[in-house]
Structure formats: C-alpha cells, structure tokens
Amino acid sequence: MIGTLNALVDLVEALGTDEEIDVAAFAGDHGTTEYHLRRMFSALAGMPLSEYVRRRRMTHAGAELAAGAPNLLDVAVRHGYGSVEAFGRAFRAVHGIGPADARRDGGPLRTQPTLRFRLSVEGSIPMDVTIAHSPALVLVGHAAEVPLIHEGVNPHIQAHIAAIPPEEHARLKELGDAEPSGILAVTADIEPDAPEGALLTYLHGVAVQATTPVPDDLDALPLEGGSWAVFAARGPFPTTLQNLWAATATEWFPSNPWRLRPGPSIVRYLEFTGDFASCELWLPVEQG
Template identity: 60%
Template sequence: MIQALNQLVDYIEGHLSEEIDIDVVAVSLGMTEYHLRRMFSALAGLPLSEYVRRRRMTVAATDVLGEDGLLAISVRYGYGSTEAFNRAFRSVHGVGPGHIRRNGGPLHTQPQLRFHLTVEGNTTMKTRIVDRPAFRLAGHSVRVPLIHHGPNPHIQAHIASLPVEEHARLKDLSGTDPKGLLQVSADVDPDYKEGSDLTYLHGVVVTETATVPEELDVIKVPAGTWAVFHAEGAYPEVLQSTWAATATDWFPSNPWRLRPGPSMVAILDRTADFSEATCELWLPIERS
C-alpha cells in the first residue's frame, strides 16, 4: 500500500501538465481507483484531486514568474482559458497570477508528499472477516455533508426528526446481521472530501425476500465480504479514530482493500447520554 501510494505521487509529479486518469494509474498499481482514492485521502489528510490541483498550481507558479504569457501557461496546465487558470491559481495561492508576476508572492506551496509506514505495535484492532449474502438496507435516508471530526449536526437532526415509535418499528424489521438500528453511509465521495455529500440512512438490514413498507427508503447491497471493527469509548470520536486506524494500520498490513458499497455502524451498547458507546464498524472489502 505505502509503496503504491509513493508510486502514485511520483506518477503525478511527472504528469502535472497532463490530464491524469487515476483509474489507469490504479490498475497499473494493481489496485482499484476507489481504494486508492480512499486510502490516499485517509493517510494524506486531503483528497487526491485536491493534492493534484495544489501541486499543479505550485509548479505553475514558477512558470508565472517567468516570461511566458499567461494564456500559454494556462494551456500548458490543461486549462482552456486564462480565467479558468486564474481561478484555480487563486484558490491555492490566495491571489491571481498577475499579482504574483508583479510582486513575486505570496506563494502557498504544496510540497511533494512521501508516505512512510511507522510500526508502533501498541494498538490491537479487534477485527473479524464476515461473508454475507445479498441483503437490503431499509429505513429513512437523507443527503448530508461529510464531517470528519465530531458529531454531524445534519445526521443528528435527521434522527431527531423521526418519531420515537418509528425507531421501535424499524427494530422490529431487523432480520439478519448486523442486527438492530444501524447508521449507514452510502454514495460517499471517493476522495472522502470533507463537506461533500453522502447518503445517510437510519435503518436496519433485511433479507432480500423480506417485506418492506413502501414508505421506507431501500438500498440494495450485493453479496460480499465485510471487515468488522470493534470499537468502544467516547462517541463519536472512537468511531472516527477507528475508521482512521483502518487506513493507517489495518489495510497496509492485510491482504484486503475497500470495495464500493455502504459502510455500516451497529451500536451494541451506549450510555444514556450517548457520550460513550460500544459499536461495530462494517466496511465492504475484497482481496487485494
């Protein structure tokens, strides 16, 4: 994993003035684009697309300080107009290329990344691998922005809007593992960009043949393998740190990779105020 990410960074560096097809690069590295983007984002702390844009504008700044015309520089870096190039340049450096050309700065540069694996061995992740037949997720869904740290107020508001008796009705529909009410995230941006929209579903797992009330939203999930991570502690921080640890610790040292599909959180136990919880994080995986 670490070697593949460094090869990706090297490839990007050699093709900054070209359109980069991440899917082609991923295949050449023996990975999927989905897994590559998710692992890059988790380990680098920024989306892959954002890193490419920052590096491209960092290198472009050197050209801006030269004698070439701005139109020629814009075309060189894949922009069809100086206006589009100016917007991208300003989003990284805070000022337009004309200002940089006149004043020499300020420049906000993005260094080239290099990934390293640090082995500490002081954390044991409680994990099990589960093969599941096809099933469906049934419940109430909403589009919400992705938030990496702390409670998501949009999700909290969605759950609070449901009548108390609806939670009990959903629990009664639960028919197979993972049982009980689940927190489901689907259609997540492959770059895992904070603020990007995802589908959040508050619901349960039902079998393919179970009868589901028409008013409920349904997500069909094909048969596949899941990694189940046990976590307990301050909520939701323990859940967010467990997800981060899957990228930094578990995936780099195990022969599995993420596959497209929803992630599920099952709350096994919690305090009355939900400040602490014991939960399981279900991630769809396949052999790498």
C-alpha cells in the same frame, strides 16, 4: 499499498502538469483497484488525489508567476486549463490571491510539498477485526442527503436522527431480521476520494433479508452478498470512531490481504450515551 501510493506520487511529479493520470490503469498495473487506491490515498493524505494534483499544479504555476512569466494564458494552458478565468479560480482557491497578484507581488503563495507515505509499525491502536461473509440483504430506513464532515459531530446527521419519532425507531428494530442487527448508521453514495463538504446519503435504519417486504414509506438500499471487515471500538464519541476510520487505512489495510470494494460503510452501535459509544464499523472488502 504504501509503495503503490508513493509510486502514484512519483507519477504525479513525472507527468507534465497538463497531463491527466489514468488512475484505473495505474491501479491495475499495481494489482489493486482505482476505488481502493483513491480511498487509501484520501485517508492517508487527508485530501483527495484530485485535490493533491491541483495543489501541486498550482504550486508550480505560482513559482512560474512569481518568477515573472509574461503570459497568463500560456501558464494556464501549461497547467491544464483552457481559459485564464478557470485557471484564476483554481489558483485563487489554493493560494488565496489571483495569478496577476502573484506575478506582480511575488506572493504570498502556499506551497504543497511532494507527499511521501510511510508505514507506521507502532500498532498504536489495538484493532479487534472480524471478517464476516454476508448474503444479499437490504438496508431500510430513513435516508437524507448530508455534507461530508471529517472531524467532530455532523450536525446534519444529528438533525436527521432527531426528526425521527421514537416510535419509528421501535418499528425499525422490529423490522430488522439480518446481520448486522440493530439500528444502523449507513453512509453511502460517496465518491472514494470525496472532499469534505461533498454530499452523501446517510441512512438511519436496519438490515433485512433480501426477501423481506419493505414498507413503501421507507428508503431501501439493496446490497449484493460479499465480505465485510468488522472493526470493534469503544471510547469517547465521535473521536474513537473517527480515529478507527484512520487506523483502518494506516495500520490494517496495509498489513492485510484485503482491499475496499464499492459499497456503503455501516456503523452498528452496541452502546451509546451521547459522548461514549461501543460500536462496530462494517466496511465492504474483497481479497486483494
């Protein structure tokens, strides 16, 4: 996977700045899927592939303007934009100044260096991983649309959970009759390389068998049968869980014959005290 990601970066550099990358075709040529490739790129680069491409284009555009390119429309079209206005918005989002300012003053400009991925072989985070094979099931509970936050506690999720009455937690626990058992934190409906702030569906609930009747007042997320990589972790919350997410991309997936498949991620809490958690992270996988 590390070699594939570096080849993708090379392709970004090789293509003209106005050319679109056929990520699905590239992934197929390298024996993987677009979904897994985008997820791994985002996890390891700290930004979606689309954002990296935009930053690289704006880096080249900034250099042209600082060198005195006379026609803003020509620069915009050369970098894949149909109007000066759209180009200006993208340019300002990256550099913090407008194209005309860059051409007049020469900067300041923010450069996005070419990425290079390297595999860490330190094994710095011990990983307790089990591959579980699950039949079709349904995740049921209370769902809310919340923004994606990569680091720290998500206050929108906290507020959603706090609004659920204690007796409702008890009802959900009684309803659950499938693995993973117990109250679950489910993240769904998010693009594989979504940027921070993108909206996702958070469901606080339980897993039930596909044949179990679901009460009308609960949200339901049906899942097909498939394999799951189950990562166990213990430590300060939410740091340990967020570090575990990163370690799956940097250490586990590059050295195991599995890849992510579309589906929600599930966190099962075995112990939770507010600032400490013992939990399992369930990720949907398929053999690569």
